[in-house]
Amino acid sequence: MIEATGLTKHYGRTVAVDHLSFTVEAGRVTGFLGPNGAGKSTTMRMVLGLDRPTSGDVRIDGKHYRDLKLPLTTVGALLDAKWVHPNRSARAHLRWLAKATKLPRKRVDEVLDLVGLGSVANKNAGGFSLGMSQRLGIAAALLGDPKVLLFDEPVNGLDPEGILWIRRFMHRLAAEGRTVFVSSHLLSEMAQTAQDLVVIGRGKLIYQGTVSDFVENATENTVLVRSPELTRLADLLRADGVQVVEDGDSIRVANLASSAIGELAAAHRIVLHELNPQLGSLEEAFIQLTGESVEYHAHDKEPTA
Numbered sequence: 483m484i485e486a487t488g489l490t491k492h493y494g495r496t497v498a499v500d501h502l503s504f505t506v507e508a509g510r511v512t513g514f515l516g517p518n519g520a521g522k523s524t525t526m527r528m529v530l531g532l533d534r535p536t537s538g539d540v541r542i543d544g545k546h547y548r549d550l551k552l553p554l555t556t557v558g559a560l561l562d563a564k565w566v567h568p569n570r571s572a573r574a575h576l577r578w579l580a581k582a583t584k585l586p587r588k589r590v591d592e593v594l595d596l597v598g599l600g601s602v603a604n605k606n607a608g609g610f611s612l613g614m615s616q617r618l619g620i621a622a623a624l625l626g627d628p629k630v631l632l633f634d635e636p637v638n639g640l641d642p643e644g645i646l647w648i649r650r651f652m653h654r655l656a657a658e659g660r661t662v663f664v665s666s667h668l669l670s671e672m673a674q675t676a677q678d679l680v681v682i683g684r685g686k687l688i689y690q691g692t693v694s695d696f697v698e699n700a701t702e703n704t705v706l707v708r709s710p711e712l713t714r715l716a717d718l719l720r721a722d723g724v725q726v727v728e729d730g731d732s733i734r735v736a737n738l739a740s741s742a743i744g745e746l747a748a749a750h751r752i753v754l755h756e757l758n759p760q761l762g763s764l765e766e767a768f769i770q771l772t773g774e775s776v777e778y779h780a781h782d783k784e785p786t787a
């Protein structure tokens with residue numbers, strides 16, 4: 483479990499993270515979503531003790547990172563997959579890491595197998611594709627068999643097969659009871675990967691909850707209806723206070739379930755030719771929600787008088 487309370491980080495006049503409070507539960511994949519520059523990496527670095535909060539607090543399973551005795555056995559992270567010595571084999575890289583962090587050498591081959599790199603363990607990691615580098619990064623994160631895992635934009639630049647692999651692997655880690663916190667700037671990707679979401683914009687919390695609630699609330703909720711008696715149906719709906727927009731040979735009905743529309747039509751013996759719930763684009767909804775907070779450079783603090 484990860485718990486952030488009032489987490490804040492200033493870089494000079496730049497407010498990268500702004501009084502952020504959220505909880506990441508064990509046994510679930512939680513997406514950490516926000517536009518570029520929203521403060522995701524800075525937050526993750528603070529969780530991992532790589533950056534000091536200006537104020538506020540973040541704990542992993544109740545403890546600050548700095549108080550963990552063998553940190554890698556509690557929390558593992560993939561921040562930058564290309565962080566590997568180019569002339570070292572995957573196995574040598576992990577053995578070096580295991581030694582430096584006092585983890586058992588035998589764990590190296592276990593994690594190489596876990597991520598499917600067993601057969602290329604002796605190949606130069608410098609020549610790995612992005613997908614293989616990501617797997618090696620994940621293997622490194624798993625070296626200490628931690629209960630909590632952080633992944634910063636792990637699918638960036640991967641091909642569909644690589645994305646699917648990472649997605650399935652995260653589900654598996656969560657199913658083992660681990661806390662999986664994964665950042666992304668793409669809602670469509672997170673909608674398929676995560677069960678829970680923490681959404682931020684300009685360093686501030688915009689949403690925390692399940693993906694399905696977010697999608698349901700965020701997307702446009704309309705039903706497209708076709709009928710030979712469109713005008714009569716539209717009038718009946720409007721008489722009930724329902725919002726109806728005429729659209730050529732169809733109407734769009736807002737905020738009423740298709741079942742209710744069908745029942746109303748049946749009660750008045752109106753034939754329906756189509757009854758089609760429309761889902762607004764997830765990305766559009768996301769941009770709408772975070773729209774005000776999108777910025778490529780975090781906002782500056784208001785100058786104090």
Ligand SMILES: Nc1ncnc2c1ncn2[C@@H]1O[C@H](COP(=O)(O)OP(=O)(O)OP(=O)(O)O)[C@@H](O)[C@H]1O
Nearest residue numbers: 493498516517518519520521522523524525779780
């Ligand atoms: N070391 C630093 N010094 C100064 N400013 C920084 C530093 N690290 C981050 N920032 C700024 O803080 C803001 C948040 O950056 P951060 O990298 O955390 O966002 P992000 O959501 O991870 O974005 P991205 O998806 O682009 O990586 C940005 O405006 C960034 O320029």
